[in-house]
Every structure is written in structure tokens, then in C-alpha cells.
């Protein structure tokens with residue numbers, strides 16, 4: 001019978017056998033897969049694991065601090081946090097094409113990860129959160145989005161250059177199994193059952209040029225939306241939900257007068273496989289609360305709209 005405990009014991013035994021007394025490097029993103037790998041390897045080899053967490057400044061509200069709290073403070077995992085916000089925003093300045101933005105973020109991510117990894121002595125292994133669907137997808141198609149998606153967090157030429165051997169303890173598992181293992185290993189339920197978040201982060205949810213001001217505004221709006229979804233029980237009924245920053249201004253009016261500010265769009269979808277999706281029929285009352293809170297609590301927003309597009313034709317993300 002499938003029990004998380006058996007899978008964990010088995011994975012631990014295999015990792016120990018593979019790495020011996022070698023040192024393992026892991027890129028921790030805060031996503032489910034890399035988080036579960038971190039917790040698993042910590043249990044298997046403790047101090048032989050070093051994680052590098054690249055904070056590109058395009059994470060969700062308080063996400064970087066939460067990752068550090070769970071892994072470094074709570075579990076005692078060795079995590080190096082790299083605060084690279086200024087570098088990412090600098091590289092993105094003036095760039096508004098979606099694919100160009102993705103490429104810049106992906107490349108810089110790898111550069112920063114490489115630089116930090118080079119400072120750690122004596123690493124022989126690179127751990128990755130590859131899961132079974134990734135294995136099938138990249139075997140079937142080299143051009144599909146799935147391959148592109150995973151390649152963001154995978155670390156380019158690093159394994160060959162540093163002569164690292166790969167450690168992939170989730171390679172035979174499906175997502176739901178990975179989640180159950182994560183809970184069993186003591187990761188918080190909210191982390192393990194969190195909606196997916198794209199590697200380029202808010203970089204593809206701020207349409208056009210990415211600025212610090214837009215990222216700060218978007219983080220707050222997104223946080224309000226997610227908070228209300230959780231409060232109302234709708235978070236777990238949607239597959240993915242988030243706010244998008246639209247850099248077009250619209251006129252609004254409040255007690256103290258007229259405002260002319262950017263627009264926030266809300267997106268919530270239901271999907272099985274993320275290849276097609278329906279927009280979530282959120283209750284009007286919930287949308288009303290979210291909209292009021294966003295406009296009242298965030299100075300730089302005049303208007304909130306709800307995205308009622310399915311996929312296809314619209315993708316889940318706006319860029």
C-alpha cells in the first residue's frame with residue numbers, strides 16, 4: 001500500500017547511498033517541488049545540504065521571509081538567501097516585451113545561482129525537484145511549454161561545468177504524492193497546497209515594463225485577493241488565482257477628489273491540467289469585498305476588473 005512514510009524511508013535510503021558523505025547543492029524557490037526536496041534531503045543528509053534561494057524581488061507578499069522562516073529557522077536547513085532585487089530590476093529596466101522579460105529573468109537567475117554556488121566549497125551533487133510528469137513531458141517534447149517552464153528553475157550548464165551529479169529524489173512521483181510527502185515531512189499545509197507560481201514571478205504579471213513601484217502595488221493587491229479567497233473558502237476551490245498589474249491609467253474619484261491611477265485585474269481559474277481552464281465563478285459578494293479593499297487600502301489603484309476569459313483562447317497568465 002502507498003504510504004508517505006514508506007516512500008520517504010525509501011527515498012532517504014537511496015539518497016544516502018547515492019551521496020555518501022558528499023555535499024549537495026539545491027536551488028530552493030519556495031515552490032512545492034524544491035521545498036519537498038529540501039525537507040527530504042535535510043532529513044536524509046542534514047548538514048551535507050546547502051540551499052541557495054535567489055530572491056529576484058518578484059516574489060509574492062512576504063514570500064522570501066516565509067521561505068527563510070520555514071526552512072532556516074523552523075527546520076534548521078542551511079539556506080543562503082541572495083537578495084538580487086536590484087540586479088533583476090536593473091536588468092529589466094526599459095524592457096516590455098514578454099519573451100524578452102522571461103529570457104532576462106531566466107538567464108540572470110542562472111547567473112546569480114552560479115555565482116553563489118561557486119562560493120560553496122566541495123559540492124559534488126546538484127539536487128532538483130524533477131517529478132514524474134516533468135520526466136514524461138521533456139521526453140515527449142523538447143519544444144513544449146512544460147519543458148520551458150521547468151528549465152527556468154533548472155540550472156543551465158552548472159552540472160557539467162562544476163561536474164555535479166544530479167540528485168532527483170522525486171523523479172518517480174506524481175504531484176499529489178509529492179504533496180503528501182511534504183506534509184508528512186512537516187512542511188506547512190499552506191505551502192504544500194499553494195497555487196502554482198511562475199518562475200519569472202510578478203515579472204509576467206506586471207504588463208510591460210517592470211518597476212519596483214508596480215511590483216509593490218501588485219504584491220499588496222495580490223495579497224488582499226488571496227487573503228479574501230482563503231477567508232471565504234474559495235482558495236482551495238480554485239486552481240490558480242492572482243492579481244495582474246495593468247500599466248494603463250483610469251480615472252477614479254474618492255472623498256478627496258479625482259485620481260488617475262493604474263488598474264488591477266483579478267484572475268481566478270479552475271483547471272485539471274493547466275492546458276485548458278475555465279474562469280472561476282467567484283461570488284459577486286467576494287469580488288465586491290476584494291475590489292473595495294484594494295482601492296481603499298492601496299493608494300496607487302483606481303479600478304479593479306475581473307478576467308472572464310477561458311483558456312483557450314486566453315492563457316492563464318497575462319503575458
Ligand code: XMP
Pocket residue numbers: 102145148149150152196197198199200240274311314315316317318319
Ligand atoms: P499559461 O499562462 O501558459 O500558464 O496558461 C499555464 C501554467 O504555467 C504557469 N507558467 C509558468 N511557469 N515559468 C513557470 O515556471 C513560466 O514562464 C510560466 N508561464 C506560465 C502558469 O502560472 C500556469 O500555472
